Amino acid sequence: MSTESLSIFSPQLAARFDALVEKYPLRRSALIPMLLYAQDEIGYLSDAVMEEVAERIGITTLDVRNVASYYSMLRFKPVGKYNVQVCTNISCMLRGAYDIFEHLQDRLGIGHKGVTADGVFSLEEVECIGVCCWAPALQVNYDFHDDLTNEKVDDVLASYRAKARSEQAEGGSAHA
Amino acid sequence: MPRLVSHPDEVKIVTRRFGMGAAEIDRYIELGGYESAKKCLEQGPEFIINEMKASGLRGRGGAGFPTGLKWSFVPKQSTKPKYVLVNGDESEPGTCKDHLIFLHDPHAVIEGTVIAGLAIGAKTGFIYLRGEYRYLIEIVEKAVADAYAKGFLGKNIFGSETEFQVIVQTGAGAYEVGEESALMESLEGKRGVPRIKPPFPAVVGLYGGPTVINNAETIATVPHIFAMGGAAYAAVGSERNGGTRLFGISGHVERPGVYELPMGYNLKKMIYEVAGGVRGGRQLKAVVPGGSSTPVLLPSEIDLGMDFDQVGKAGSMLGSGGVVVIDDQTCIVEFALRTISFYAHESCGWCIPCREGTDWLKKSLTRFHAGFGTMKDIDNIQYLAENMMGRTFCPLGDAAAMPTIGFVKKFRKEFEDHLNGKPCPFAKHVEVALV
Numbered sequence: 076m077s078t079e080s081l082s083i084f085s086p087q088l089a090a091r092f093d094a095l096v097e098k099y100p101l102r103r104s105a106l107i108p109m110l111l112y113a114q115d116e117i118g119y120l121s122d123a124v125m126e127e128v129a130e131r132i133g134i135t136t137l138d139v140r141n142v143a144s145y146y147s148m149l150r151f152k153p154v155g156k157y158n159v160q161v162c163t164n165i166s167c168m169l170r171g172a173y174d175i176f177e178h179l180q181d182r183l184g185i186g187h188k189g190v191t192a193d194g195v196f197s198l199e200e201v202e203c204i205g206v207c208c209w210a211p212a213l214q215v216n217y218d219f220h221d222d223l224t225n226e227k228v229d230d231v232l233a234s235y236r237a238k239a240r241s242e243q244a245e246g247g248s249a250h251a
Numbered sequence: 252m253p254r255l256v257s258h259p260d261e262v263k264i265v266t267r268r269f270g271m272g273a274a275e276i277d278r279y280i281e282l283g284g285y286e287s288a289k290k291c292l293e294q295g296p297e298f299i300i301n302e303m304k305a306s307g308l309r310g311r312g313g314a315g316f317p318t319g320l321k322w323s324f325v326p327k328q329s330t331k332p333k334y335v336l337v338n339g340d341e342s343e344p345g346t347c348k349d350h351l352i353f354l355h356d357p358h359a360v361i362e363g364t365v366i367a368g369l370a371i372g373a374k375t376g377f378i379y380l381r382g383e384y385r386y387l388i389e390i391v392e393k394a395v396a397d398a399y400a401k402g403f404l405g406k407n408i409f410g411s412e413t414e415f416q417v418i419v420q421t422g423a424g425a426y427e428v429g430e431e432s433a434l435m436e437s438l439e440g441k442r443g444v445p446r447i448k449p450p451f452p453a454v455v456g457l458y459g460g461p462t463v464i465n466n467a468e469t470i471a472t473v474p475h476i477f478a479m480g481g482a483a484y485a486a487v488g489s490e491r492n493g494g495t496r497l498f499g500i501s502g503h504v505e506r507p508g509v510y511e512l513p514m515g516y517n518l519k520k521m522i523y524e525v526a527g528g529v530r531g532g533r534q535l536k537a538v539v540p541g542g543s544s545t546p547v548l549l550p551s552e553i554d555l556g557m558d559f560d561q562v563g564k565a566g567s568m569l570g571s572g573g574v575v576v577i578d579d580q581t582c583i584v585e586f587a588l589r590t591i592s593f594y595a596h597e598s599c600g601w602c603i604p605c606r607e608g609t610d611w612l613k614k615s616l617t618r619f620h621a622g623f624g625t626m627k628d629i630d631n632i633q634y635l636a637e638n639m640m641g642r643t644f645c646p647l648g649d650a651a652a653m654p655t656i657g658f659v660k661k662f663r664k665e666f667e668d669h670l671n672g673k674p675c676p677f678a679k680h681v682e683v684a685l686v
């Protein structure tokens with residue numbers, strides 16, 4: 076599948092995938108990056124995503140699903156626009172990660188793997204994210220926020236909330 | 252943005268270009284970059300491997316295997332293409348050093364990969380970063396594109412007849428994929444389940460071809476070795492432990508951070524002088540010296556040279572160089588529970604002692620920490636962990652069992668304090684939500 080019109084992905088991503096499958100000694104090596112990039116665009120691995128990825132690589136959808144289920148960043152359900160991932164592993168725990176996690180639960184009114192009613196945030200407790208020396212830390216989608224305090228967490232949430240609002244306003248006017 | 256730290260005792264070799272804009276290729280070249288690769292291209296494989304052996308560099312991924320020796324195991328003749336694979340999966344809790352290397356000096360990783368390729372006769376190198384490091388992946392991808400544009404990578408590197416390609420790959424969340432054979436499976440688009448060994452990767456690795464796999468710090472060190480000479484690099488470290496290491500000091504210290512110190516540097520000094528001592532004037536209770544899988548050390552055991560051999564002799568491991576410092580207000584049972592929960596979450600489920608063992612340990616420790624343990628449980632936890640050792644398909648089973656055994660053996664009294672409905676003396680409660 077290389078004709079853009081048949082793809083569920085944006086023309087840019089479809090073109091990127093066309094190149095990606097040719098990049099490796101084995102087509103299949105493109106599978107995991109493709110799933111992640113597809114998820115970035117669509118929000119999660121829907122059946123349609125997995126079917127198209129399977130077809131592009133030339134393997135079965137079942138095979139794709141089996142591989143995808145192994146990796147913790149790949150998901151089969153949508154999350155919030157901003158997915159807040161709090162590390163509670165040892166280095167972060169020692170510096171108050173569980174307090175941060177609790178504070179986030181209070182502020183957002185959701186628990187582990189919950190999504191806020193407006194769909195703006197989701198919350199997740201995650202394993203070490205590789206910023207242990209700047210603990211406690213979290214990731215919102217791919218952005219790191221470290222050296223956290225409750226106050227800093229509030230600022231982080233506020234900035235994403237504002238971002239969501241302004242994007243919504245823009246989207247709204249575009250449709251009007 | 253991760254904060255950079257500094258201390259007068261540091262010997263900055265690998266971190267030399269940190270904070271100097273070296274992610275930009277012209278700046279990297281200005282700072283002496285790519286000269287080592289050119290030198291290695293002129294001198295050839297034998298020179299490279301001899302120099303690497305002389306440097307005494309041992310793998311920074313955890314096991315400390317001599318890098319020059321590893322490279323020399325790759326057969327000279329091979330019908331299948333050979334590969335270099337750089338392990339940037341960096342997922343061992345307490346470890347964040349490769350993060351800084353990718354951020355500040357991505358070209359050092361690329362240059363090291365080229366040199367490894369020249370040493371073994373590979374035409375392709377892969378740099379695999381954990382998926383969470385998306386912003387770093389973008390930095391490394393840009394660096395690779397810039398190196399191609401300069402002709403340092405491609406069909407004719409540095410204008411020679413030699414070809415070398417570099418491909419950057421993203422992971423998608425999995426600690427186990429850091430294990431070398433699982434990493435190869437992942438790169439082949441499969442679940443990260445390890446392969447049976449032998450054959451070892453040097454003989455049958457990626458796509459069935461001979462493969463050298465090294466940690467990102469190991470590879471980033473390589474260009475510096477050729478800039479300063481193998482013997483000079485070796486002289487910086489301790490006996491049989493060449494050079495420096497990036498120690499990531501985290502937890503209850505005043506100045507956490509990644510410090511580059513000579514191999515063999517004293518752990519006590521590292522905590523009290525380099526990292527400024529225990530936070531808030533508290534007392535030291537324990538130290539995990541090399542990432543979450545390494546057995547805990549007591550304050551009485553930290554007058555210790557931090558190299559692979561000395562830490563090994565002290566009953567633990569230098570591991571990934573992630574030093575986690577724990578103060579006296581911390582519940583060790585809780586710490587042990589959080590540690591085992593990680594391994595239970597990350598077990599790939601392939602073999603029973605690991606899959607069931609980590610789960611059992613997590614359940615027992617959860618019950619224990621909640622105050623429902625019995626004296627017999629303490630022995631059972633230790634017995635179970637001891638019986639996982641050496642009975643699993645890959646070293647993750649050991650990585651889970653070793654710290655658990657250490658906690659129970661060295662802090663038995665504290666486990667006993669949690670017995671028979673007594674609440675945790677530290678009154679904090681962990682409920683690990685992760686499943």
Ligand SMILES: Cc1cc2nc3c(=O)[nH]c(=O)nc-3n(C[C@H](O)[C@H](O)[C@H](O)COP(=O)(O)O)c2cc1C
Binds near residue numbers: 312314
């Ligand atoms: C469960 C497990 C996880 C590992 N994770 C990593 C990792 O994230 N990064 C790494 O470099 N090595 C990791 N290793 C070690 C690798 O298997 C391998 O030994 C290493 O990358 C070799 O490089 P070196 O010789 O340069 O140390 C892990 C090993 C195991 C068993």
Ligand code: SF4
Binds near residue numbers: 643
């Ligand atoms: S030891 Fe654990 S991680 Fe390793 S193969 Fe067995 S189940 Fe998988």
Ligand code: FES
Binds near residue numbers: 163165344
């Ligand atoms: S333990 Fe939280 S980032 Fe490593």
